[in-house]
Amino acid sequence: MAATEAEQGLVEQWRGMLALHARTQCELDRALHGHGLCASDFEVLDLLAEGVAADGDCGYRVQEISDRVHLSQSALSRLIGRLEKDGLVDRAMCPEDRRGVRVVLTAKGRALYGQVRPVQRAVLARMLADAG
Amino acid sequence: MAATEAEQGLVEQWRGMLALHARTQCELDRALHGHGLCASDFEVLDLLAEGVAADGDCGYRVQEISDRVHLSQSALSRLIGRLEKDGLVDRAMCPEDRRGVRVVLTAKGRALYGQVRPVQRAVLARMLADAG
DNA sequence: GTGCATAATATGCAAGCGCATTTAATTACG
DNA sequence: CGTAATTAAATGCGCTTGCATATTATGCAC
Numbered sequence: 001m002a003a004t005e006a007e008q009g010l011v012e013q014w015r016g017m018l019a020l021h022a023r024t025q026c027e028l029d030r031a032l033h034g035h036g037l038c039a040s041d042f043e044v045l046d047l048l049a050e051g052v053a054a055d056g057d058c059g060y061r062v063q064e065i066s067d068r069v070h071l072s073q074s075a076l077s078r079l080i081g082r083l084e085k086d087g088l089v090d091r092a093m094c095p096e097d098r099r100g101v102r103v104v105l106t107a108k109g110r111a112l113y114g115q116v117r118p119v120q121r122a123v124l125a126r127m128l129a130d131a132g
Numbered sequence: 133m134a135a136t137e138a139e140q141g142l143v144e145q146w147r148g149m150l151a152l153h154a155r156t157q158c159e160l161d162r163a164l165h166g167h168g169l170c171a172s173d174f175e176v177l178d179l180l181a182e183g184v185a186a187d188g189d190c191g192y193r194v195q196e197i198s199d200r201v202h203l204s205q206s207a208l209s210r211l212i213g214r215l216e217k218d219g220l221v222d223r224a225m226c227p228e229d230r231r232g233v234r235v236v237l238t239a240k241g242r243a244l245y246g247q248v249r250p251v252q253r254a255v256l257a258r259m260l261a262d263a264g
Numbered sequence: 265g266t267g268c269a270t271a272a273t274a275t276g277c278a279a280g281c282g283c284a285t286t287t288a289a290t291t292a293c294g
Numbered sequence: 295c296g297t298a299a300t301t302a303a304a305t306g307c308g309c310t311t312g313c314a315t316a317t318t319a320t321g322c323a324c
Binding site: 075097100 | 284
């Protein structure tokens with residue numbers, strides 16, 4: 001039946017994606033672990049670093065980060081807490097909405113990002129290049 | 133530069149994959165949760181069910197499952213333990229290598245799989261159809 | 265067969281995650 | 295204004311995960 005064939009195609013697509021995702025995520029975690037980061041940490045740093053050019057003052061609201069990163073709100077809150085504890089980001093109250101929190105890379109965070117970014121890009125190149 | 137462009141392409145490919153994977157995995161977990169399963173549980177059941185046709189006697193070695201499922205050996209061991217506790221699989225010693233363990237679907241496990249499989253397929257169809 | 269390296273699972277443990285709830289600030293409505 | 299409904303983020307909690315290690319079984323040298 002055509003329906004079954006289409007279904008089988010979806011299943012294979014999904015299995016392929018699971019495999020590639022797991023392999024890549026695992027490699028990323030290993031590569032970043034030496035720098036004290038996990039893959040989710042890097043996702044957030046990557047977003048923060050790309051947001052502002054060089055002046056480290058505007059940053060993102062937690063909610064904006066939450067829209068772009070695939071974590072629950074609670075997981076993100078704790079992740080930012082860890083980054084802050086390690087001195088990689090600062091948390092500051094939003095002046096315009098005092099419920100909100102603004103997150104900014106510190107100099108240390110920016111430096112670590114600069115160091116780690118090529119590592120992450122290399123893993124992506126190695127894992128995604130052929131098996132796309 | 134061409135190198136930077138290629139790199140940017142990889143980054144976008146990876147972000148797209150992260151997004152699609154996270155959305156789908158999350159939907160799967162939600163859909164299966166009502167049946168007492170998580171997405172990893174289903175992966176294992178799916179493999180076990182496809183392995184043998186109807187006679188439930190040969191099953192898989194844990195190591196064979198480990199090759200096909202993207203979990204650490206310890207996580208898989210515990211997952212099988214949970215399935216066993218819920219009466220969905222049986223664990224039996226391998227006659228030919230008594231270090232090994234053979235895992236087989238029980239009748240209950242096969243019944244649950246039959247019930248849950250269309251649910252999982254529907255989620256895949258819904259999530260992967262357009263954004264492939 | 266005894267001893268030693270290796271292999272297949274299981275288990276102790278700490279860390280990260282999601283769900284539900286809490287706390288604090290804003291908005292809406294009488 | 296004051297009170298209820300809503301929103302932003304943080305926290306309690308249980309569960310799953312991976313790493314390191316323990317346990318049991320095999321195989322090989324002697």
